Amino acid sequence: MINDPAWPSNWLRGVLDLCVLRIIAAGPTYGYAIAAALEAAGLGAPKGGTLYPLLGRFERDNWVESQWSAGAGGPGRKFYSLTETGRGELASQTARWSQFAAVVSTCLLQNPAAASSPKTAAARDSAPQTISHVELKAQP
Amino acid sequence: MKFKETHPGKNGKPNTSLADLGSLAPDLDPAWAEDFILALRARGVAGAQIGEALAEADDHVKASGETAAEAFGAPTAYADSLDLPADPGNSPGAIMAAVTPVLVQLVGLNLALAAVPALRDGRPAHLPLGAIASLALITGLVLVLAGAFKPILExxxxxxxxxxxAMALAMAICLSPTLLWSEPTLEFPALPALIAGLVIVPAGSVWIIRTLTDDPITPPSHPGAAAVKTxxxxxxxxxxxxxxxxxxxALALFNWFFAP
Structure with missing residues (x-):
């Protein structure tokens, strides 16, 4: 689980994949540096027990590839970098997440009755760009 | 290397290490690392992959300053969560193939050792019913162990x-027929049995050496050192x-001079 109590852990579970992919996209990096980058981004540092199984799954799915560097006096360090498949996954998930976040914002910030009406739902499905202007006002 | 090194545990007591943790994972709590290794071995994970998982966990605790338990939780649960694939070399079939020559040697030993006093006394050799029953039970136990290696280890x-x-009880059950039923049942000529035993046992050794497979836990960044250890x-x-x-x-000589 992620340490930061400010964000509910079930929210973070939903976005951890995407955020870790984004951090790896910046260049070859390793487990603890990814955790530190997530913390610096305000998401809290994930425990090793959460992060490494996720990196292992990324590797099996060919989203990332890894390389070991020799360690001075230690067993070494494993660096992850994004594959082409991983880059595609990051791009498509980022686009999907943006749409999803906008939909959630609309749902939360508009009149609940209007948000649940069939007309609004149809508008949401057919034209996601119409809700992209909604400002996200919720704070942690 | 195995079972030889000791490391000071968290409580100051030395822990017997399953592997050379000093070079594989110097910063991990040895007790946690041992349970982690056992759990991955129980899943049939290859030694090289266990070495990688250990090295990565070691790097994380070194960088974060956390203990292994704080960072990863219980070692068995963490080993499960990594979902590493089982190595085909650790399949029940492969384990059975590795123990078959040992079973064959056991048959050869029994044949030869029964033949020695018979040859000395100029009579046919006898194999007691108990010895045959014990051999059958040991074979059955080995089959069960090979077929259910992972759940048993877990x-x-x-x-x-x-x-x-439970293991001690199983071995006692396997060996008890030898002690309980000593009356001879299976009779066979002594000299051919001795020759067969003398051929089968060294042949079993050659078989074991030819099929010897090693799967050491190796540090990912020092393959040369691993090769030396292998x-x-x-x-x-x-x-x-x-x-x-x-x-x-040695046993045959003992039987020649001391067996009734």
Whole structure:
């Protein structure tokens, strides 16, 4: 689980994949540096027990590839970098997440009755760009 | 290397290490690392992959300053969560293939040792019913162990005392027929049996050496060191396999002079 109590852990579970992919996209990096980058981004540092199984799954799915560097006096360090498949996954998930976040914002910030009406739902499905202007006002 | 090194545990007591943790994972709590290794072995994960998982966990605790338990939780649960694939070399079939020559050697030993006093007394050799029953039970036990290697190892890991008692009980059950039923049943000519035993036992050793597979836990960034360790382990396993024929000769001499 992620340490930061400010964000509910079930929210973070939903976005951890995407955020870790984004951090790896910046260049070859390793487990603890990814955790530190997530913390610096305000998401809290994930425990090793959460992060490494996720990196292992990324590797099996060919989203990332890894390389070991020799360690001075230690067993070494494993660096992850994004594959082409991983880059595609990051791009498509980022686009999907943006749409999803906008939909959630609309749902939360508009009149609940209007948000649940069939007309609004149809508008949401057919034209996601119409809700992209909604400002996200919720704070942690 | 195995079972030789000791490391100071968190509580100051030395822990016997399953592997050379000093070079594989110097910053991990040895007790946590041992349970982690056992759990991955129980899943049939290859040694090289276990070495990688250990090295990555070690790097994380070194960088974060956390203990292994704080960072990763319980070692068995963490080993499960990594979902590493089982190595085909650890399949029930592969384990069975590795123990078959040992079973064959056991048959050869029994044949030869029954033949020695018979040859001395100029009578046919007898194999007691108990020895045959014990051989059959040991073969059955080996089959069960090979077929259910993972659950048995996991059970040993979770309930070490109960597991050890169960294994000791199983061995006692296997050997009890030898002690209980000593009346001779199977009769066969002594000289051919001795020759067969003397051929089968060294042949079993050669079989073991030829099929020797090693799967050491290796640090990912020092393959050269791992190769040296593998060679050392192969030499000690080869020496162990070659000891069995000498063991047979010693037991045969003992039987010649002391067996009734």
């Amino acid at each position: 059970a040993l890991l979770i309930r070490p005392v109960l597991g050890t008692v 060679a050392q382990r192969r030499r000690s396993q080869t020496a162990l396999a070659l000891l069995v024929p000498f063991f047979l000769v």
